[in-house]
Amino acid sequence: MLNVQQLLACDLDQVFADWGESATLLEVRQQYNVESGQMSETTFASPISVLRGEDRPQLIGEISATLSLTHRLVLVRSETLPDLKQVERARLLFEETPYEIRTARESNQAGLVVLECVRNTIGDSSP
Numbered sequence: 001m002l003n004v005q006q007l008l009a010c011d012l013d014q015v016f017a018d019w020g021e022s023a024t025l026l027e028v029r030q031q032y033n034v035e036s037g038q039m040s041e042t043t044f045a046s047p048i049s050v051l052r053g054e055d056r057p058q059l060i061g062e063i064s065a066t067l068s069l070t071h072r073l074v075l076v077r078s079e080t081l082p083d084l085k086q087v088e089r090a091r092l093l094f095e096e097t098p099y100e101i102r103t104a105r106e107s108n109q110a111g112l113v114v115l116e117c118v119r120n121t122i123g124d125s126s127p
Contacts, residue, residue: 012111016077020049023074024093027086045093050115051075052094070119072099078106078113092117 027044053073074092081087087104092115099117107114 012077015051016049019051021052021094023048023050025081025087026091026093026098027082028089028091046080048076048080050092050094055119072117072119074115074117075107076113076115078111081113087113087115 025046025048027046029042029044031040031042032038033040051074053075056071072094074094081104088101090101092099092101094117097119099119101115102118103114103116105114106112
């Protein structure tokens with residue numbers, strides 16, 4: 001398993017060259033049309049390289065299906081991201097799976113941003 005603390009002590013260029021994985025940052029910008037009263041969204045896709053942590057599933061409820069949230073922490077080079085407030089309104093597409101970005105904060109390691117991402121999963125709970 002990848003020991004993140006050891007990696008952070010290395011040169012970031014080499015770390016991302018060796019361990020980085022491709023993802024897509026989906027920036028969502030909303031615009032309000034005063035005349036029509038309609039809200040529209042435009043999505044801008046930007047390829048980025050990430051260091052991902054493990055998925056941590058969390059069971060939410062059970063009815064005829066089970067809803068679970070899967071949390072994932074992701075490290076991204078700060079130079080590849082727009083303003084952190086914009087990132088918190090974006091989504092991360094990783095391995096063709098969309099994640100909502102809940103928080104974006106500067107890491108203790110200079111040049112890195114920690115993204116807390118969440119994915120909703122609905123599964124069949126019947127035996």
